[in-house]
Amino acid sequence: MSQTNFNEQSFPKGPITTVQGRCMCLKGDDIDTDRIIPARFLKCVSFDFLGDKVFIDDRFEGKGNHPFDQDINKGASILLVNKNFGCGSSREHAPQALMRWGIRAIIGESFAEIFYGNCLSLGVTCATLPAKEINSLMNATKSNPSQKFNLSLLTKILKGKENTWNINIEKATYEMLVSGRWDIANTLLSEGSKIKSIKQKLPYLNNFKNI
């Protein structure tokens, strides 16, 4: 089977039970959202082009050697990280940039809270593993970068060519992802009739006119 081209991948939709694809490693603790996407990209009218801009300043410094520039990582869908990934400013542009680059799941030691929540709202799975196992997973990836992994949310098992890892996913996150309720706009919209009835009850929308 041919590799999925990340440009053609569709964005997460509906219930999410598995993530498949290659892994890529990004080592280091406390990687903040400003590094993921620098502040100057906040002044843009669409998220569309953010995929190319992910880690843009780090990549510039890395002169082609940054993980997001290495050919072997093109098309990877699972990102492996260390501690406190996504700390700093709450910008949603950071998970947007990763998602638009092609990342569908992030596995790390720990995540910054707001970043974690922003990922969930895009249907990007954040899972954790203890430091030791992250290391073994990173090593397995490095020794055979082209191997395909299968991350099953239902069994909470990540399966590589030779090994498997038991990953952790928070209960509420798990429930939201596999039920499709992570897609909060849809969930909110499904209450259409209740929304209408609140609208018909609020004094300032009925008894006296505001706008």
Added chain:
Amino acid sequence: MLSRKTLYDKVWDLHTVGNLPGGSTQLFIGLHLIHEVTSPQAFSALEEKDFKVNSPERTVATVDHIVPTKSQERPFKDSLAEEMLKTLEKNCKKHGIKLFQIGSGNQGIVHVIAPEAGLTQPGMTVACGDSHTSTHGAFGAIAFGIGTSQVRDVLASQTVAMKKLKVKRLWFKGELNKGVFAKDLILHVIKILGVKGGVGFAYEFAGPAIQKLSMEERMTICNMAIEGGARCGYINPDETTFSYLKHRPYSPQGKEWELAKTWWEGLSSDKDAEFDSEVIFDASQIEPTVTWGITPGQAIGISEKIPNPQELIDSDVDIAEQAYKYMRFNPGEPINGVPIDVCFIGSCTNGRLSDLRIAAQIVKDQKVAQGVKAFVVPGSEKVSIEAEKEGLDNIFRSAGFEWRKPGCSMCLAMNPDKLEGDQICASSSNRNFKGRQGSSNGRTLLMSPAMVAAAAINGHVSDVRKNFNKSE
């Protein structure tokens, strides 16, 4: 049975659609304000999902962050800014959303225009993709900032997923002294409770000192609740609120006014409402307050000295060390007398008519000190028009201030107004973060507009109470 609810509880309950997994509430939004910076991605996300705008009639747009304040002629010189405004215009037109456009007489900073138009009213839920949405709580509304995907959610469903906050009442006894303003009060609160003191809470500002404040002063206070970590800040509505709202363009009129007022009167927190926490302040003990560091919590009274690390609690030492270095101040130095390069009067904290009146009172018949660049940016076109009617623009101009067109300007430099190099700016805005005013080593001292005016005249930070005594 007697009700023991806070205003926050009452408004929350009225707008609750239901409970969501994970402990959030689906909350109906009564008024959704949008601007050019945080709405475009939300509109594209809406279109990506093929959703319509649920309640365009409850949505109002304006343009404020990126507008230049010298000339607002279109197209803007900055093509990115022009594109942002064009996108907003296109989206508003497509979805039938009212846009308070430049030159309409209604445009201005989103947190200035909605109250002055009478759009913000007691008992509403107000959301906007901007953290200073807490401003609207001054009317007894539950108002909070939301992120871009929540802007999309509100556009799509007129609701948002939110966790209910606890309520902390901040009670102010006494009265503010002459020359001490709402800005000093809120900087003092953040100095005492810290920038994280309000995390997880809504702040209810109450007590005799608050009751005496005008609506514009109340907005200054609620505006900065977020800088103290509280996503919402609010004040119970009273006669001051009602008389401010009377005869505003979007306020209820005639018979409907009476209906509205009766409803608004019942919204205040009940006499023996239960608060999750309470702090008591003595307003008469507050002096003009100025920030010396890189967070709004690093503030001191004008007579105080920049604190030594030994005087600080452990968790504040790290950020203090960063602040000494960035600001190039030494612990133990007085803040009074620090030379100033730039003076900025404006922003959604202090860009309203009463702010400009007080500043004008200080600069009248005076001259801006040599070498100081001073400018005034009215918070809205209405503020600008009213101020010009009163001749405030001439007072400022003849003192050597520039008189600009409305916008966010140098509060955050997303437009041509920026600090240069390591300039020190006396600013009536709300954030003194590193680089906030457009230069990566620019320095910001937050203070009241009266204090900014005094700094402009004297060329350095000074105690504005002296100017008030002089003018008497």
